Amino acid sequence: MKAAIELKDVAFTWQGRTQFTLSVPNLDVVEGEKLFLLGQSGTGKSTLLSLICGITQPQRGTVVVDGVDLAALRPSARDRLRAERIGVIFQMFNLLPYASPLENILLQLSFAPERRKRLGNAQDEALRLTAALGLDDQLVLNAQTTELSIGQQQRVAAARALIGRPQLIIADEPTSALDANSQTAFLDLLMAQAEEAGATLVMVSHDARLANSFDRTLDLADIASTKRRAS
Numbered sequence: 579m580k581a582a583i584e585l586k587d588v589a590f591t592w593q594g595r596t597q598f599t600l601s602v603p604n605l606d607v608v609e610g611e612k613l614f615l616l617g618q619s620g621t622g623k624s625t626l627l628s629l630i631c632g633i634t635q636p637q638r639g640t641v642v643v644d645g646v647d648l649a650a651l652r653p654s655a656r657d658r659l660r661a662e663r664i665g666v667i668f669q670m671f672n673l674l675p676y677a678s679p680l681e682n683i684l685l686q687l688s689f690a691p692e693r694r695k696r697l698g699n700a701q702d703e704a705l706r707l708t709a710a711l712g713l714d715d716q717l718v719l720n721a722q723t724t725e726l727s728i729g730q731q732q733r734v735a736a737a738r739a740l741i742g743r744p745q746l747i748i749a750d751e752p753t754s755a756l757d758a759n760s761q762t763a764f765l766d767l768l769m770a771q772a773e774e775a776g777a778t779l780v781m782v783s784h785d786a787r788l789a790n791s792f793d794r795t796l797d798l799a800d801i802a803s804t805k806r807r808a809s
């Protein structure tokens with residue numbers, strides 16, 4: 579089976595913060611796999627997702643995504659690869675505050691012409707996704723993102739990640755602000771979208787009950803060592 583993500587001998591330290599080092603000797607995720615990633619707070623789950631997305635670069639080792647060694651790309655090419663092939667739901671959402679939810683979702687496609695081409699009417703697709711996530715059309719079309727609750731913003735961030743069926747979906751605690759019913763609806767949609775696109779899914783969550791829906795569960799402590807030195 580083809581690997582969607584391969585990490586080898588990776589070591590990473592945030593610039594200027596030598597207290598924390600994340601080391602991942604080996605991590606392989608195969609195409610189409612749905613991986614659930616658990617781990618204690620502060621151990622480096624979000625850091626690992628940043629490395630996979632090419633947002634940060636390891637000081638040592640290789641990160642290969644969809645057959646591409648991220649270190650071999652210029653920063654602009656890494657940004658393009660991320661926009662085209664990876665749907666990212668960031669822990670802090672990273673939405674534009676003064677744009678509408680719809681504008682936030684469609685903006686993603688302006689950086690990703692391949693994803694755009696897979697769609698007929700992009701606005702219809704955005705509204706289909708947001709409706710499936712329980713958001714009202716009028717809110718999506720007319721509200722400013724700052725007016726949305728945290729749970730609503732999380733759903734907008736999810737729709738932005740899913741639009742255009744990216745091959746890889748990276749989700750950092752995407753259900754943390756949702757109530758139990760919304761969590762179930764969200765996970766159902768996430769799984770359906772991943773399956774429809776044959777996408778690989780890596781999701782971080784503290785809620786171990788969600789693990790049942792995934793092919794594999796990993797605790798970060800079993801694949802990585804985290805060094806935390808007192809500063």
Ligand SMILES: Nc1ncnc2c1ncn2[C@@H]1O[C@H](COP(=O)(O)OP(=O)(O)OP(=O)(O)O)[C@@H](O)[C@H]1O
Binds near residue numbers: 592598620625
């Ligand atoms: N942008 C950043 N700049 C500097 N240090 C950072 C940055 N992001 C995270 N860190 C540090 O890296 C370490 C790991 O953080 P990370 O967010 O990856 O952990 P986590 O396992 O995702 O935590 P949580 O479960 O609480 O979200 C922490 O010591 C954190 O302070």
